[in-house]
Amino acid sequence: MAFNLETNYCGFQCKNPFFLASSPVSASGEMIGRAFDAGWAGAVTKSISFLQDETTLSLTPRMLPVSTAGSRVVTGMGNIDFVMDKSVDDAFEDFAQVKKRYPTNMLIVSIKAHYREEDWKRLARKAEQAGADALELCLSCIDSEAGVMLCQDKALMTQVIQWVKEEVSLPVIAKLSLHVNDIGDMAVCAAKAGAAAVTAINSIHGIGPLDSETMVHIPNIMGKSAPMGLSGSFIKPMVEHCVYKIALAAKTQPFQIAAAGGICNGLDGVEYLSLGAHILQSATEVMYKGYGLIDPMLRYLKKFMEEKGCSSLEDFRGHSLDHMVPAARNLSLKQQLAAKIDPGICIGCNRCVISCRDGGKQAISMTEDKKAFVDTKRCTGCGLCRIVCPVGTIRMEEVKRS
Missing domain, CATH: 3.30.70.20 (Alpha-Beta Plaits)
Known part of the structure; x- marks a missing residue:
């Protein structure tokens, strides 16, 4: 039986639904190229911001293990990784070269900025010139000037999307956060502003464990700590709920969905696809196991489709959504x-x-x-x-x- 793993995302025909998420796994063209050679259909670059031109130094350490219930087993990761170690122009040139070498793989460039029209438009223009197939707007990082994540305020988010849409013709993807009142409502707002898709979600804010010797929470950087972004397998149920809410919202305001969070194997991918996701972005598990992770994920997806008699992803995409009720009291x-x-x-x-x-x-x-x-x-x-x-x-x- 032939299996068609292709998925059309923002007008680009992808050979399978598996993408690198915006993170250290997609920080350079050379890295993305190796991932494409391994079988990944696409990649979202590590976010590019003008902060890179102010400093190319990185915090150390910036990736920390997260465990629960006193266990030494690592169930997730916390990170304070927020800047690329190259200039903005060097980053765009690097990604432009990988796009030239791999024209049939989708390259989505992630950009982020403060709430300034000029910055968003300049970054969008540079990304388009570099040959990006789409733009992912990182609207889910704390913005020091606005005082909130841009995706937490409809007016701010709408304005940023419109600024970018005015400047370039590329498909725009809004990367959202769990830290909102109603993520489905925010996704609809992004779509109405012109976003072709939304990514759910960025990492979840949290605090690292306490070092009882120093009485400072990790990461301990010269006696000070800070909130971290949490990722990994333990956030998957929360992200699935976000995808579920967004998929319901997409029935009234059509747009596409990228799932990002806790995708560690093929079964995780199937779960997200069955809730209505179009592509699957993975980062933390790739950081642990490498780009070769794609092989068992593809094998599982093909085996699942064979067992269910599915010839394409459309045969089961969104299937479980029809079996969900609004709340447990409805069961x-x-x-x-x-x-x-x-x-x-x-x-x-x-x-x-x-x-x-x-x-x-x-x-x-x-x-x-x-x-x-x-x-x-x-x-x-x-x-x-x-x-x-x-x-x-x-x-x-x-x-x-x-």
Whole structure:
């Protein structure tokens, strides 16, 4: 069976939906070229701003590990990486050369500036001259003059998009943030202003863990710290909710969607596509594993399509959106489940007993032979026990309740 992985994004026919996100993985033409050789369909460059002409020095360290619940396992990354280490003109020349070498790969140039018409127009003009296929406007970084992210204020965001649209004929993409009241509403606003697509989302603001020795949160730079941008696998559920809200909004004001956040493998990609995304941008996982990550992602996507009988991405794009309801209260109470534990697999660790006792309905106890047992009359099917079970012995089965 032949699989068509192509997707049309902002008028450009891409061989697959996988792109490098604007980040250190797309900081130079040489790097982007190697990614294209590996199989990535497109790239969004690291953001170009006039701050580069003021300094080419970078903060160090600027990428920090993020863990949760006291674990040493890294579940994400925090970064304070905000400037390219080359001048604006050198950056544009570098990206112009990679576009000449790879004309069939989509090159989206990311630009950012303060709320100044001249700066946005100059950057847009330089990007167009460099051969960019589209522009991604980084509207989701803190703007020191406006006092807010540009994407948090409809008037400011609309004005920036219109400035750029007045200056160039390239498709414009608005990069949005989770840190807004209603991201679907902001996406519609961007589309009405002239954006052909939106990217959801930029990194999420957070604070790094505390170094108990110095009593300074990381990153510790000469005794001072600052909020970080959080990225990686642990933000994916939040980003998926953003894509869901944006996809719903796009039904009334058509525009395209780039998903960016926590895309680590092919399954993640399928989830975003099923919510309505058109392309998939990855950065943090690429930083961990390299551009070769594209191979298993493409293999998974093809296997999924084969198993589902899909010949193109359009066969399942947006499918799960039709199965979402606005809130949990809209779901049916007719489905009633209770936990069932397989004593042959249970290792008697007692975790489910403790969780059910202190966070559930006190429905699980230990038998004399150290096996967990569920009283289905007390169990209300919350599913907490299944989460804490380390060996996967607990399943949920239908029961009758009055």
